[in-house]
Amino acid sequence: MDTHIFDFLLKNLGEFYSYTGFANATPGHIIMILIGLVALYLGIGKKFEPMLLVPIGFGIIVGNIPFYPGMQIGIYEEGSVMNILYYGVIYGVYPPLIFLGIGAMTDFSSLISNPKLMLIGAAAQVGIFAAYMMALQFGYTAPEAGAIGIIGGADGPTAIFLSSRLAPDLMGAIAISAYSYMALVPVIQPPIMKMLTTNKERLIKMKPPRSVSRLEKITFPIVGIIITCFIVPSGLPLLGMLFFGNLLKESGVTKRLAVTASNSLIDVVTILIGLTVGASTQATTFLTAKSITIFGLGAASFVVATFSGILFVKFINIFLKEGNKINPLIGNSGVSAVPDAARVSNEVGQHYDKSNYLLMHAMGPNVAGVIGSAVAAGILLGFLA
Template sequence: MQGFLNAVTGIANESGFVGIMENPGYLIMIIVACGLIYLAIGKQFEPLLLLPIAFGMLLANLPFGEIIHMQYFIPPEGADPSLYPMFSEILHHGGLADMLYLGVKLGIYPPLIFLGIGTMTDFGPLISNPKSLLLGAAAQLGIFTTYIGAKLLGFTGPQAGAIGIIGGADGPTAIFVASKLAPELLGAIAVAAYSYMALVPIIQPPIMRALTTKKERMIVMEQLRPVSKLEKIMFPIICTIIICLILPTAVPLVGMLMLGNLMKESGVVDRINKTAGNELMNIITIFLGVSVGCTTNAETFLNKNTLFIVALGLIAFCFGTAGGVLFGKIMCWATHGKVNPLIGSAGVSAVPMAARVSQKVGQQENPQNFLLMHAMGPNVAGVIGSAVAAGILINMLK
C-alpha cells in the first residue's frame, strides 16, 4: 500500500499541475492559446496558420512537456553565436518541435511558402497598371515608422527591424526576418503578424474613410488592359534579375515567389505547379505554424516586450494602410480623378483580403464601383515590396 501511495505521489509531483502552480503564467498562456483556437475555428481568422500556431502555443505551455528546447537555438548572453543552433544537441536530444523549428531557424519554410504563393498569384493587374507598384511601396511606410518607434522604446536595431516588418502584413516575411534578426522575439512577432492580418477587414475601413472624401471613394476607374502571356512570363524573370542584383539579400523570398509565378504562367509544369501550391505549401504551413507556436512559452512570451510588439504591430498596420491611401490621393490628384485612393490601402500584402476590403468600401459608396482588380495591382506589389523591405532590413541590421 505504501508503495502504491509513493507511486501516486510521484506521479502527482511530476504532473503538469505542479508546474502550473509554480508558474501561473502557463495557465495564462493556455487560455490565450484556446482563445486563438476559437478565433481560428469560430471566427475563421487566418485559420490555416493561426490554428497550428495556437495549438503549438498550447503544447509549449503544458509544463514539463519539453516539446521544444529554445536553449539550443538562442545563445545565452556572452556566448559565441556561431555555435548556435547546437546541431549536435538537437540531433541527439531534441524533440519533434526542435527538428521542425530548424526549418524556421535556417530560413527554409518562408521561402517555400513564397514559392506556393507565387503559384497562386496573378501579376496581371500590376503589369497592366505599373503605377500601382508605387502604391505597394507607399504602404511599406508602416515598416519603417514602426522600426523607429521600436528603437525609441529601447529595442535593439535588429529587434526593431524584426518588429517593423509586421507592417508589411505578410506572415512568412515577418517570420523570415525575425528568425534572422531577433529569434528571441519570433513567437510574439508571428502571433501579432497573423492576428493583425486576420483583422485587416476591421482595422482598415475606418482609416480609409477618415483619409478620403465621399467623392474620392465613389471614383470609378477605367477597365484594365488585357495582359499577354509573354508579358506574364517575362515579368517574374525580369523582376528577379533586377531586384536580386540590386538587393541580393532578397533572393530567398523574391526568387521563390517569382519561380512559383513562372511555373504558373509558363503552363508547361502543371504537376510541380500544383504540388508547390497545394501539397508542399500545406505541409510547410503545418510545420511552420506548429514550430513557431511552440516558441511562445510563458517564460519568453509573458513580458513587457510582447505588449510593446502587439501595440507596435497595430501601429504598423495603421501606418501602412494610411501610407497607401495618402499616396493614392496624390495619384488621384495627379491623374485628375482617374485613380480611386481606396486601392492604396491594398498595398499592404495581405493577399487578397486587403484588395477585397478596398472593393467593399468602394461599393458601399457606389454600388456600381468595382475596384477589386484595380486593388490587386497594389496588393501583389505589396508582396514584392515586403520582400524587398525584408532584404533591406536584413542587409542593414544583421
C-alpha cells in the same frame, strides 16, 4: 497492506504527480492557453483567417501544456520532435517555401497592366521603417527594431524570415503579432479607409485593366528577379522563390509543379509554420514586457502602412486627369496580406456603390506589397545583419 508497499505506492504517485501538467502549471501557462482558445474561436467561430489562426491557436495550446523540464517534449528542448520541426522556423526554411506557393497561385496581371500600382505597394512599406524608428526609441537594438518593423508589412513569412536572422529571441512575439494583424485586416483597415477618404473619392470608378499577354506574364518573374535582387541581393531567398513559383504558373509547361507548389506544398508548410510558431509562445519565454511592446509597435506599424497607402493614392491623384484617377480605397491593399486586403478594398467600395468592383484593381498593389515587403526585408538585412 504492508506499510512499506503502501509508502512505495504513495511515493510512486507523488513522482507521477510531479510530472503532470497540474504540478508544473503556472498562471502564465493558463493565460497563454486562454489566448490559444481565443485564437481558435476567431479562426473557427468568426472565420478570421482560419488557415492561420487554427494552426497557431492550437500551437499556442501545445506549447503551453506544462511539463517537467528535461522530458524532451518542449519546443525549446534540443532533440525533441517539436524542436526539430521548429528548425524550419529557426533557420528560415519555411518562409521561402511559403513564397514559392504564393508565387505559384498569384496572378500579377493587374500589376503588369497598370505598373504605377507598384508605387502604392512601395508607399505602404513606410509603416515598416516608421516602426523601425519607433522601436529604436523604445530602446531596442537596431537588429531587433528592424525585425519588429517588418510587422507593418502584414506578412507573416517575411516577419519570420527576418526575425530568424536579426532577433531570434523575439521571433515568437513578432510572428504572432504579424499573423494576428494579417487576420485582423477586415477589422482594422475599414475604419481608417473611411476616415481618410471623401464620399466622392470612394465612388471613383477605375478603367478595367487591359488584357495582358502570355509573353508579358512569363517575362515578368524573370525581369522581376533580376531587378529586385540586383538592388537587394539579401532578399533573394524570398524574392527568388516568389518569382520562381510565378514562372512555374505562367510558363504553361510546368503545370504539375505549379499545382504542387500552390496546393499541397504550401498547405503542409502552413501547417508546420503555424503549429511551431504557436508552440514557440511558451509562457516562460513569451509573457514578457517586450512581447507586449512588440504587439503595440506592430499595431502602430500596420496602421501607418495603411495610412501611407491611402494617402499616397490621394497624392498621385492630384496629377492624374479625370477618368484616370485611382480610387483611394485600394490604397489599403499595399500591405502584403494577400488577398484579404484586396477583398477589404472591394467590400468597402461596394458598400458605397454596388456596381463598383475594385478587387482586380486592388490586387495590383496587394501583390506589389508582397514584393515590397520582401524588398524591405532585404534592405533591413543588408545593413543590419
